[in-house]
Amino acid sequence: MSVVAEYRISFLDYAARLARSRGVRRLAAQRRRREAPRIACFADDDIGAQILAHGWYEDLLLRALFEVFLRDRAAAFRDGAAVDVGANVGNHTLWFARRFARVVAVEPNPICTHLLQASLLMNGVDNVHLLALGLSDAAGERTFHADLQGNLGPLGPDRGTRRIGDAQLPGHGRARRRRARRGGPDRAAAAVDQARHRGP
Template sequence: MGSISKYIARKLFIKNRVKPTKGVLPMVMTNDLIGQSIILNGYYEKDLVSTIFNAFDFDPSNYNCLDVGCNIGNHAVQFKDHFKKVSGFEPQKRTFKILTLNTEHYDNVNVYNFGLSSSPGEFTLNIPFANSGGGSHVALPSEKHFYTENIELKVYDDEFDEEIAFVKIDVEGNEVDVIEGMKKTIEKYKPIISFEYNRDQKNEIIKLLNTLGYTNFFKPKSHFMNKVIGSNNLYPPKKLEEINMPYKKDCSLLTTYHNDSKFRLKIN
C-alpha cells in the first residue's frame, strides 16, 4: 500500500508541476525545500517578491540590487527583470555550481562564491541535505542528515562601492554581520532592505537598522481568509503593511526604507 501511495503522489507531483518556460529556473535540487517549491510554482516566494516590488515608489530598472544569500538563484532570477544589475552572493560550493548554471545566460546577473560578513575569513557551515538554504555555523540538533563545508567570507565595503537601490538578506541568522560589513554603502546610498526575521538576532538587527536611519518596517499583509482557515500560505499576500516594533512573530522577509532616501515604498 505504501508503494502505491508513493506512486500516486509522484504522478500527481509531476502532473501538477509548473512546466519549464523562459525565465523559470532550469536546475534545482529535487530533495530540497526550495527546489520542490520551484518545481510546483515556478519560483520560491514568488508572491512575496512581487508584493515587495509592487510597493516600490521608484523605477528600479536604472539601478542595481544585491541578493545576499543567493542559494541557487531563485530570487536573483526574479530580480533580473526589474533591475539594471543583480549581484548575488552564495558561499556554499555545491550550491554555487547550480547558481552558476541558473544565471549564466543573464548578462545583468553577477554571482560571487563567498559570503558577506563584518570581517573577512573562513567559516565552517553545517548544511542540511533537505534544505540547503538552512546552512548554519551552529550545530543542527534537529537535523540528522547534513554535511559541512568551509566557506569564504568577505566584507562588502572592502570589495564594492556602487549605488544600490535594494538589498535582500537571507543568511540564517547572520544578517547583523552582513549589515555591519556594508554600513558605509548603506549610509551612502540608503537602499531599501528586505531581510529574514526569524532568529535570535531580532532585537539586534532592528537596533542596528535604527542607528542607520531605518525606523519603519513592513511585512506582507496576510489575507483575512488565511486567519479563517488557520493557514499563512493558502492565499498569497497582495500588499505590505507597517508593523510596530518589537514584532514577536517570525517573518520570511521584513522590508524597510530610509525616510531620506530616493528609494522608498508606497504603502496604501
C-alpha cells in the same frame, strides 16, 4: 524464473508512475505559462519543492513587493542594482535580474553556487555577478556545514550536518572600502536571508 517475471509490476504501480509523470509535466507547463525561469534545484529541498510546485519560491511575496509596494520605483530599479545576500539557488536573484540592470548575488554554499550558475546559463541571464563567498564583520575563512536532507540554505558550524566546504569572509570594512573606491550603485535593493556568518 525469467527476467521479465522478476521485473513484473502491478497495474496500480504502473498507473501511479504514469500519474506522477503527468503531474510533473503539468507543473512544467504551469511554470512556462507563468513565465517562470528554469531554476536548478532539488525536489526534496524546502525551497526546491516550492519552485517545482509554483515556478518560484515566495512568488506571492515577491509579486506583492514589486507589483504593489514598490511599483512606483520600477523605472529606477531598471537602471539600478540589486544585491542578493544569501542567494541560495538563485530564486530571488533571477527575479531581480528581470527588474534591475545589475544584480550581485552572494552565496558561500558551493552546492548552491553551482546550481545558481546552471540556472543563469539555462536562462541566458548575463546581468548577474555571482560572488561565491560569505559575508562577515571580520575577514577570514570559515568552514560551513549544511543539512543536505532538508533545506540547503542555512549554513553554519552546527552539529548533525555535513561539511560542504570553506568560504572566504572578506569582512565588512574591506567590502565597504571596495564599494567606496568603485563609487557603488546609486540605487540598490538588498535581500538578506538567514545564510549569515554565525560564530562557533
